[in-house]
């Protein structure tokens with residue numbers, strides 16, 4: 447299977463999932479996850495219509511960005527260390543993986559220097575798995591309230607990585623929890639906070655995530671094949 451065909455199949459599956467739950471495929475943004483994927487393969491995906499790339503590590507993303515640049519939009523989706531924020535803001539239009547107040551404050555500090563507002567998502571640990579980053583669900587509203595006071599950060603929504611379970615049906619509660627959290631926060635109409643983006647669903651579980659309200663899915667292996675280590 448070629449990358450181009452894989453992307454067509456992903457789009458068809460997104461459309462089918464939307465049909466099952468009465469949603470429109472235009473309401474789902476596809477992020478192609480390009481960790482460990484080289485520039486040539488990424489360019490093939492861009493030619494096949496991919497517009498947003500998700501990268502996990504600043505170190506890896508920077509040289510790719512230097513070659514590809516504005517042919518695509520770049521999102522940081524992996525855990526971000528505070529000492530990498532400045533570099534991340536050189537290429538990332540959005541940081542999806544804001545998982546602590548200290549990180550949010552550092553992004554604010556760098557955004558202020560750049561005099562440009564930065565779009566962010568708050569990452570929520572909906573599975574409770576120790577190995578995962580993200581705010582615990584019960585601390586997310588408090589975090590949103592604190593971060594909303596930082597003038598150069600635009601909170602656009604929430605992101606989660608579902609539990610690693612073989613049956614995607616078992617991951618559904620994680621996605622449902624994120625959607626319920628989004629609705630609760632939305633209803634409070636906090637100044638400076640939008641909740642239009644729910645970034646959830648990956649290769650093994652994106653259809654369930656769409657059924658639960660995902661507006662953005664992050665897909666790697668289904669587009670590029672199993673990742674080279």
Ligand SMILES: *Cc1c(COP(=O)(O)O)cnc(C)c1O
Nearest residue numbers: 479523648649650664665666667
């Ligand atoms: C790797 C990764 C993905 C994509 O995973 P696949 O299973 O390859 O689709 C999505 N989101 C995050 C945060 C990732 O690290």
